[in-house]
Amino acid sequence: MEVCTLIPGQKFEPTVLALGNFDGIHLGHQELLKDGLEKARSLKTLFSVLLFDPHPLKVLHPDRKLELITGKDEKIMLFEKFGVDKVFLLPFSPEFAETTPQEFVENILLKIGVVHVTVGFNYSFGCHGKGKPGDLEKFGEAYNFGVSVVQAQMLDDRVISSTEIRRALLNGDIDLAKAMMGRAPTIIGTVVHGDGRGRDIGFPTANIETHEDLLIPKNGVYAVTAEIDGRIYGGMMNIGIVPTFKTGQEKIIEIHFFDFHGDLYRKDLFIDIQARLRAEKKFSGVREITEQLGKDMEAAKQKLQKQNFTKFME
Numbered sequence: 668m669e670v671c672t673l674i675p676g677q678k679f680e681p682t683v684l685a686l687g688n689f690d691g692i693h694l695g696h697q698e699l700l701k702d703g704l705e706k707a708r709s710l711k712t713l714f715s716v717l718l719f720d721p722h723p724l725k726v727l728h729p730d731r732k733l734e735l736i737t738g739k740d741e742k743i744m745l746f747e748k749f750g751v752d753k754v755f756l757l758p759f760s761p762e763f764a765e766t767t768p769q770e771f772v773e774n775i776l777l778k779i780g781v782v783h784v785t786v787g788f789n790y791s792f793g794c795h796g797k798g799k800p801g802d803l804e805k806f807g808e809a810y811n812f813g814v815s816v817v818q819a820q821m822l823d824d825r826v827i828s829s830t831e832i833r834r835a836l837l838n839g840d841i842d843l844a845k846a847m848m849g850r851a852p853t854i855i856g857t858v859v860h861g862d863g864r865g866r867d868i869g870f871p872t873a874n875i876e877t878h879e880d881l882l883i884p885k886n887g888v889y890a891v892t893a894e895i896d897g898r899i900y901g902g903m904m905n906i907g908i909v910p911t912f913k914t915g916q917e918k919i920i921e922i923h924f925f926d927f928h929g930d931l932y933r934k935d936l937f938i939d940i941q942a943r944l945r946a947e948k949k950f951s952g953v954r955e956i957t958e959q960l961g962k963d964m965e966a967a968k969q970k971l972q973k974q975n976f977t978k979f980m981e
Contacts (some may be wrong), residue, residue, distance in 0.1 A: 668747040672720070672756045673779070682715040682753065683707035683783040684776065687790060689718070690829040691736035692745045693848045695787065695820040702815050703785040704750045712782055713752040717775075718742065719759040725880070726759050734882040736832055741855060741937075755779060768798030772806045783813035790816075822847055839885035839943045851892075851939035854904075854920065855881065858931040861921065868953055870960050872905075872921040873931045875938070883918060890942040890967035891922060895931070900924045903960075903967040904938065907947035923960075925968065942970040 685703040689696050700716075707714035724733055737745070743754055757763075757775065766774070771793050776784065784803060792798040800816045807814040820827045827847045835843040836852060844852045854877060861874035877883065886907035892899055902924040908917065922938065944966050950956040 668743075668751060668753065670743060670754045670756065672758065673775070677778075679778075679780045680713060681710075681780045681782045682713040683710060683785065684755075684779070684781045685714070685716045685751075686784060686786045686792070688829070689716070689737075689742055691832050691848055691852075692742060692749075693820075693827050693829065693832055694822075695817070695827045697749060697849060698820050699785055699787055699817045700746075700749045700751065702817050703783075706783050706785065706813070706815065707752075710782060714750065715753040715755060715779075716746055716751050717755045717757055717779075720756040721759060722880070723759050723764065726761060727764060733880040734833060735880050736829060736836070736852065736882055738855065738878055738881055741853065765794050768793030768802055769806070771798065772803075772810065776806075776812070777810060781812050783815070785815040785817060788816055788818050833882060836882055836884040839887055839946075841884070841889070841940055841943045851941055852884070854883070854938040854940065856920065856936065856938075858934045858936060860932065861919075868957050868960075870923045870957075870964075872923045873936070875920040875922060875936065877920065883920070884940065885943075886918070886947045888944045888947065888963050888967075889940050890944060890970040892939045892941060892971065893922075893924070893936050895924070895927065895934070895936070896929075900927050901968065901971045902927075903944070903963050904940070905947065923964070925964070941974055942967075944970070 683703050683706045685699055687696065687699060704714050718739065720739060722733060722735070724731060746754055784807065786800055786803060788800065790800055792803070800814070804814045804816070825831060832844050832847050832852070835847070841852065854875065856875035856877035858873045859876045861872060883906060889904045889906070891902050891904045893902065902922050904920065904922045906918065906920050908919065944963055950959065
């Protein structure tokens with residue numbers, strides 16, 4: 668899969684293009700990608716996705732915490748998995764934010780050779796989001812490209828959306844997030860040095876530093892899996908302020924991997940969150956916390972075994 672930054676004057680071969688923010692790449696997004704891929708194969712063209720880079724809110728509201736479900740790198744990795752041939756990165760700036768819907772079509776879509784565009788039912792484009800799917804269909808008729816509008820995907824009586832998934836993660840509802848995403852939600856970050864406390868009490872942990880724009884689920888203890896050096900390991904993760912040992916409010920992410928022996932320092936890890944075990948709580952001392960960690964480890968292993976991760980416990 669090719670990833671390229673759009674530069675004025677470039678010429679591209681014909682493509683079917685999927686448009687959207689794609690935060691979380693949930694089941695609704697996946698249906699959109701499936702529609703685009705099928706159309707591209709039927710037309711015998713490339714299938715592409717267009718992403719703004721950086722995220723528009725990062726430019727328009729730099730002081731706002733984004734709480735993204737998936738960052739750019741993870742999106743690109745998942746796009747390749749879902750059959751995308753090319754990802755266009757479109758530089759976003761305050762000046763570009765003033766682009767009208769018609770200018771977006773004429774100066775971006777037509778210039779990259781779109782023969783068909785697929786969007787979600789609530790897609791908007793152009794300055795202040797004035798352009799809607801119906802407008803895109805009219806532009807398609809005027810400029811001779813097709814348009815598919817993928818309708819909302821439902822889970823029971825709920826519309827699957829990034830907003831719903833974000834709310835579920837902030838509430839610690841991993842099961843709902845997994846159901847809407849069609850896979851486990853992730854935490855992606857780099858292993859950094861901690862204070863060594865976990866090793867001292869028999870549960871060495873990897874401390875994870877994440878990008879500031881990524882969402883961190885509700886404080887608590889979770890069962891997780893991660894691929895490390897080609898092997899999948901199960902583990903338990905704590906998200907919180909570690910009230911037994913600290914008095915501040917800085918959120919810390921610590922993971923104890925079962926049966927792992929090695930140095931993880933400075934490694935980039937993709938952590939799949941499989942289940943939430945309990946809320947974070949304060950303990951009376953080291954003995955009580957050690958006993959609880961033993962219980963958490965057994966609970967995490969049981970959760971992973973029930974979800975067919977038995978081989979990760981070996």
